Amino acid sequence: MKKLLVATMIVLVAATSSLAAERRPAGKIDTNELTSETQVMANSSDNHLAMAWWIPNEFWEAVLSRDGSTSEADKRSLLDAMAGISLLAVVQADITPFGAFKFYSMEEVEKKIAISFTAADGKSYSMAPMKTIHPDLEIVLGLFKPVLGAAMGNLGNNMHFYVLEDRAGSVQRLLDPYKEGKLSLQFAQRDDTRVSAAMEFPLNALFFPRKCPNGKDAHISWKYCPWTGQRL
Numbered sequence: 001m002k003k004l005l006v007a008t009m010i011v012l013v014a015a016t017s018s019l020a021a022e023r024r025p026a027g028k029i030d031t032n033e034l035t036s037e038t039q040v041m042a043n044s045s046d047n048h049l050a051m052a053w054w055i056p057n058e059f060w061e062a063v064l065s066r067d068g069s070t071s072e073a074d075k076r077s078l079l080d081a082m083a084g085i086s087l088l089a090v091v092q093a094d095i096t097p098f099g100a101f102k103f104y105s106m107e108e109v110e111k112k113i114a115i116s117f118t119a120a121d122g123k124s125y126s127m128a129p130m131k132t133i134h135p136d137l138e139i140v141l142g143l144f145k146p147v148l149g150a151a152m153g154n155l156g157n158n159m160h161f162y163v164l165e166d167r168a169g170s171v172q173r174l175l176d177p178y179k180e181g182k183l184s185l186q187f188a189q190r191d192d193t194r195v196s197a198a199m200e201f202p203l204n205a206l207f208f209p210r211k212c213p214n215g216k217d218a219h220i221s222w223k224y225c226p227w228t229g230q231r232l
Contacts, residue, residue, distance in 0.1 A: 021220060022208045023178065029062035034205040042187055042195040047095045050187040050195050051155070055087040055148070056177050058206055081140040084166055086175055088115070088129070089148060091159040092187055104190075106160040112188035115164070120180035127174075129162035137163070177203040180221075 035053070042050035060082055064075045090113070092104040115127040133141075141161065149156035168174045175183065181201040188194055202220050209217040210232055212225035218232050225232055 021210070024206055024208055026058070026061035026065040028208075029058060030205055031059060031062050034059055034062065034203065037203050037205050038199065040185070040197040040199050042185070042197040044187075044189070044195040047097075048093070048189055048193075048195065049095060049101070050092045050189075050197070051090070052185050052197060053089040053159075054175070054183060054199060055089060056175070056203075057082050057086065058177060060144075078140055078143075081134070081136045085130070085133075085137070086164050086166055087141075088162045088164055089159045090162065090187075091152075091155050093158070094190060101154075101158075103158040108190075109160055109187070110162065113162075114186040116184045117175060118182045118184065119174075125168050125174060127164055130165055133163050175201075177201050177206055 038055065038059075039051065039053045042048075042052075044050055057079065060079060064070065064078065067075070070078075090109050092109050093101040094104075095101060110129055113129075115129075117125045117127060119125070141163075145161055148161075149159055152159055164175065166173050166175050175181070179202060183199040183201070184196065185198065186194055186196045200221065204220045207220045210220070210222075212218045212232070213228050213230050214225070216227065218225060222232055224230065
């Protein structure tokens with residue numbers, strides 16, 4: 001009887017947790033909100049710009065779920081090609097006193113960029129853009145890059161795309177936007193000044209909003225309601 005009671009409690013706790021943090025299906029993910037959460041600016045001065053956009057596969061799933069012109073088989077093929085990786089788009093530039101942008105080349109950025117991820121258990125992983133990628137992925141990226149670049153205007157025309165491997169040893173998905181973690185980026189200016197940016201996981205856009213007792217939406221990372229102090 002005692003074992004049955006304990007098992008029941010475990011099930012109830014698990015059910016409560018899943019309801020408290022229910023994932024959105026691809027068709028319900030707001031891509032604008034997701035993009036906002038995954039774009040970060042480095043803490044640089046007024047004469048320098050360094051911006052990064054981490055693009056998880058959930059972004060592509062959300063976009064393709066709204067695409068009525070592509071067959072389900074082709075959508076699956078596109079997503080399969082992106083499996084095990086994510087994209088990091090970076091634009092970096094020096095800004096002249098007159099406001100002109102002197103953009104960095106892809107090689108300049110890659111030569112000195114430092115990427116690391118800290119998991120919920122505190123373990124840190126150093127990452128680097130992949131040097132070689134599968135030919136199928138190369139073709140898919142060729143299709144996606146113009147779309148992403150156009151969405152960013154002039155900055156998009158000077159944005160460089162790097163492929164990050166999402167696996168590390170036995171970890172099948174290192175950069176998991178549903179779990180706690182921190183993606184840290186460090187850039188080097190031409191004078192070797194270092195600037196940094198960071199992104200915190202989990203991403204709020206991937207979950208249905210939880211509610212505080214006062215009816216306001218609670219961010220997925222909150223443990224307590226900031227207005228009432230009640231545990232979420």
